[in-house]
Amino acid sequence: MLVIIILLTFIHICHSAVINPNNHHSAVISSGDHHFLKLPLHHINPLQTPSDAVISDSARLSVLLATLHRHPNLPLTSGAYAGAGQYFVTLHLGTPPQPLLLIADTGSDLIWVACSACRNDCNATRPPHSAFLARHSGSFCLHHCYDPACRLVPKPRPVGACNITRLHSPCRYEYSYADGSITNGFFAKETTSFNSTTGKLLQHDSLAFGCGFKISGPSVSGPSFNGAQGVMGLGRGPISFVTQLGRRFGDKFSYCLKDYTVAPPPTSYLMIGTNDRNPKMRYTPLTTNPLSSTFYYIGVQNVYVDNVKVRISPSVWDLDKMGNGGTIVDSGTTLTFLPDIAYRRILTAFRRRVNLPIPEGSPPNFDLCYNVSGINQRLSLPKLSFKLVGNSVFSPPFGNYFIDTAEDVKCLALQPVTSPGGFSVIGNLMQQGFLFEFDIGRSRLGFSRSGCSKSR
Incomplete structure (x- = not known):
């Protein structure tokens, strides 16, 4: 003092x-x-080589997930304080x-x-x-x-x-x-x-x-x-x-947000305001939670795996009158967190479609991992898509939700939200390679892959 x-x-x-x-x-x-x-x-901590990227990112994710499991409510504030990504x-x-x-x-x-x-x-x-x-x-x-x-x-x-x-x-x-x-x-x-x-x-x-x-x-x-x-x-x-x-x-x-595991890491940008219009931008309304004015809530209607709708009740994604539930987009959270029932059914949909060996000694913090030894160059994994309110569809490449946790091991980078009243989080790994526009004045969120490939 x-x-x-x-x-x-x-x-x-x-x-x-x-x-x-x-x-x-x-x-x-x-x-x-x-x-x-x-x-x-x-x-x-820019990464020097791809092999270093696997080791370093795996170590950071282990710290992140260990923290989240000790404090299950952490994603309900901000994942920026979890220590990775x-x-x-x-x-x-x-x-x-x-x-x-x-x-x-x-x-x-x-x-x-x-x-x-x-x-x-x-x-x-x-x-x-x-x-x-x-x-x-x-x-x-x-x-x-x-x-x-x-x-x-x-x-x-x-x-x-x-x-x-x-x-x-x-x-x-x-x-x-x-x-x-x-x-x-x-x-x-x-x-x-x-x-x-x-x-x-x-x-x-x-x-x-x-x-x-x-x-x-x-x-x-x-x-x-x-x-x-x-x-x-x-x-x-x-x-x-x-x-x-x-x-x-x-x-x-x-x-x-560009992929930080690439060597050398490309530059990402934060743009306050805008300098051009992107005709390929797709929009979904931003929802207001009167009990939490901070977060950028969006409405999820359905989830698809390889264009097949996963059987999840729409109410799972709802933001209720008490301010519970809903889905936010957060640049400070690394992984993506989904309601437990939705997470389990998406997990089942992936298991039905992927015929790859399970690695020995899979990372304990991930429920779905595959040994991709010898097939990395021609690897194809199921497509995950989110249909949002406003008829826009967010379809990230599989590299945004299957990550390297060890050499020749890829794991599904989703986590369940198990705490009562918890909400879903679209984390920054899932956002990589997209231009995201937070249009606060018009209360909408835009996203496009075409605006992220060029230097703006």
């Missing part, structure tokens, strides 16, 4: 109105009447800018970074760029506890009285996760810059974010966090990155 008190003596409190997504002066890329911000996405974006905070690596996560709202109150010789006590040095920025300020913006973040307990007459009464926040991990600190405001694909540093005058001084738990402080300094929340709530950038970018964003 002494560190926090010292910080407050050097940082001023900003008094502001509610977060206004239209009140900014960002530098943006313009093309005709379109405005967009294009940011490269990176995968952590995330995509990262570089954000520069402060004046002068300090580069930080954040997980790009559509399954959460809060933008937060690890913070430090260090003033002198900071690199001697911690690695460079491992935290945001608030006292090194000339534009950092804390939201006052009476600011309307402070109402938008969860508070630590017990919450002390907010004294409007005190200069140093900052807005405190505490964001917690299902496994007990937390980020706790001050809700602040800062000048923000981005490395764009044009090589220019683009500036956004004011971004509200969590400055975390207490970060604990395996999800956000252990080795599974893979060296990230925080999270860029891309959810639908009022404090998310995409909401704060606002209507100037057309209330939409998109990304193309």
Whole structure:
């Protein structure tokens, strides 16, 4: 607490109105009447060779699945904190800018970074760029506890009285996760810059974010966090990155997640706004859950294996009046999670169609694995398709749901949701190779394979 008190003596409190997504002066890329911000996405620990990819990805997935089985509710918050398969974006905070690596996560709202109150010789006590040095920025300020913006973040307990007459009464926040991990600190405001694909540093005058001084738990402080300094929340709530950038970018964003096991790994992109129209884009409505404003819910009607409908009651996919169930699209979750009854019937459909040997010592966390020794080059596996509301069909290639877990071993990368009230998650492995457009203004999700093959 002494560190926090010292910080407050050097940082001023900003008094502001509610977060206004239209009140900014960002530098943006313009093309005709379109405005967009294009940011490269990176995968952590780029893999050097295909053999390394098999070993490394298998190890990360083992950690991921072990965590999920210990904490079955983890997918109900965000899989970004499970430790495998995330995509990262570089954000520069402060004046002068300090580069930080954040997980790009559509399954959460809060933008937060690890913070430090260090003033002198900071690199001697911690690695460079491992935290945001608030006292090194000339534009950092804390939201006052009476600011309307402070109402938008969860508070630590017990919450002390907010004294409007005190200069140093900052807005405190505490964001917690299902496994007990937390980020706790001050809700602040800062000048923000981005490395764009044009090589220019683009500036956004004011971004509200969590400055975390207490970060604990395996999800956000252990080795599974893979060296990230925080999270860029891309959810639908009022404090998310995409909401704060606002209507100037057309209330939409998109990304193309490329296969990070390829060597060298191709560049993925996060596009805030849009610069062209894709005639091959297919759309499905986004559903709103009044009890969970963060997530991007879509409606699943049926599932097909090799174009044969799997016998699953449509009610299995429903979002009920209590906010339970439904299906979300999440860039921060690696694997895809489906209702247990749907998962079991899809599993049966695959077993009926695939006549390949079962490997000895199959990975314990996967229910369906095959030995593909000698047939990798001509391997063909059943096609999995999801019919969505709006008559659009999402049909990913089998490489998006059969993954290498060991040499010559492929496993079905689906997991069952067994917790009561749990919802389904379309994870980032299933999304690879598609351009996904989150059109918040028109409440719809678009997807297309044609927009992901080219550099946009």
